[in-house]
Amino acid sequence: MSIYYYLSAFLFCLGLLGTIYKKDLISILLCLELMLGGVALLFVLFSRATGFLDAQLQVFFIMIISACEVAIGLSMIISLYRKKNTVYTDELKIISE
């Protein structure tokens, strides 16, 4: 069971690495989702260790928030793509028109 603690830490840091390292917006959103997964796993682990059941409910709400975040993030990327016709961060440096 203790291996999962290290796994959740690893997932979080990998998501962090991906968010920084990736160039196009969609992969950044992907790696953000990875970080969320890591944190949610930690919640379940602690709920199991301390027997405090509410932690598992928090994971419910984390999932709802991550669903909304992905939905709105992706629609923003789409509208950005329509205007700037690119998704790559280094081409988006000059945001102002």
Next chain:
Amino acid sequence: MTISKVLGFKRTLVRKMDIYESGVNPSGSATRQYDVKYYLTAILFLLFDVDLVFLLPWALGYQNAQDQTFMIYGFLFFMAILLVGYIFVINSNSLKWEE
């Protein structure tokens, strides 16, 4: 879960016989861009699916709840908000497929 997965997998490997011969495939291919409607249905599906999935625990929680009328008021509020969102989506007819 893994057991039926392993069994399913084994079965397909046995029957895979590769007689290799390259063939001509029809029209040329390019991943061109597609209509925005597909992504809109997927996003709206995600949001409403999360709504409905929240009802599953409610359906089970109703059985052994003490004050069931309180649960019902919560349920009606939940459905009211869901319906408001749904009506908004329909009236904005962003799901119109004019093909």
Next chain:
Amino acid sequence: MLELILETLIKAAIIVGLPLGSIPIILVVERRGAGFMQKRLGPNRVGPFGLMQPLADVFKFLFKEEVEPSHVRPFFYTIAPLIALVVAVMPLAVIPVAAPFDFNGKTIFPEVFHTDLGIFFAFAVSALGSYGILVAGWASNNKFSMLGALRACAQMVSYELSLTTAIVAMIFLYGSNDIHSIVAEQTGYWFGFLPKWGFFVQPVAAVLFLVGIFAESNRLPFDLAEGESELVAGYHIEYSSIKFAIFFMAEYVHMLVLSGLFIILFFGGYSLLPGMELLVGDSALMLTIMQVLSFIIKISLMVWFFVWVRWTLPRFRYDQLMMLGWERLLPLGIFNLIITVLVVHFRNH
């Protein structure tokens, strides 16, 4: 521990082998049924009454040359049919064929994988169903197959919503998600002859679920994704011989799984058919056999219903199809859910 693994493996072999083995039979029923409906003879050349025809098909598929087009993405191209099949086979692990019976002193659960998730497990896995199609569409790297895959997934996804409303209504009615207690809830009769099936309690959710099944398994009248006339077999356009056969099998298994769930929720799973009580003596073995028999009879009736609908209803146009999914079925599902909840609530108080 070893004994548990052994027992699970035996059950897995039976539960997974049965549908995969029965697919050739369904093929025969489909083609002969179609022939019967159009006043022509189905295939009856090969073997008695064409029963050997599916075996011939299987051999044909085995030996046809495996065309591997050059421009396709190799890894995903081969993995796509496997994903489709595995995802179709997995919910089978949860569908019970009979009530838990005790075998030399130990109660054995008929389904391979007994979790207290029960019916949720089947829906969680069938939600992954659209990935086989997506990967196939993307892997074959061809404009038409990509379009077909997108349209198939958009259709499956939007009908999953109305399917979920029907499921929530039924679980609310039965009050539990364990399949055995759902079936137990449905045994017994009202005023003597009418079996207490979910269908009579909640016909609206049943119709909703049925339409959802047709849409989810891309069967007529919803099979626009591989509508031969429009997209030349949609997402599995690039596949040949065995891989195409595997896709075909995955579609049939998916259809069987969904009709199995439909029967559990609305036609009382393995509860005995009205006439069957007399046959069952008091021996438990007889009871189990009868339950398995009644389940199989119900499934075969469902398959016949699929074939019958396939050759009667015309295909929907895509925008009608999506409009039906979003603007007609979903409100019906939501209102049906509200009404069910209120009725049950006021009946209790």
Next chain:
Amino acid sequence: MMFVDVLLTVLTVAFALLTVFSKKTVISAFALLMTLVCIGGIYYQLGSVFLSAIQVLVNAGAVAILFVFVMMLIDLEKYPNNTERSKIKLIITVLTSLVSLGVLALIINNNIDTITVVNLSDSSMKALFDRLFTQYYIPFELATVLLLAAVVAVVVIANNNKQHPGKE
């Protein structure tokens, strides 16, 4: 039973690495899907059964589909792929994440004994739901309000795309 833990961990790590370090974004989308499914498996392993069903259904079932749809919509192939980052940038990012990993691992290490004791109170689904609807009623209702806001936002953004859409 230890075998299953290790298997799930190795699978998750492999797919997570694939998500971050794959050349094509579509491959990283499918890899993310597999990571979410493996996390669902881990939840099942940890006993929170209903959570694993919800995780597989919501995250793997709907969110990953959204990613694949958008990726098909935004054609990424015709842009320079995202790897010729300068090496220094790569080293910096790897360093920062390693440092944070080290810190987290240290935290976990020195109180590993307190957190691995398992006093599994009855975490069956029934108890979970009772608690959900007795104490956590407000978040249950607010969740739908949040989703309503998300629906409105998405529809508004999609609509003003239509008025003056860029190159379709």
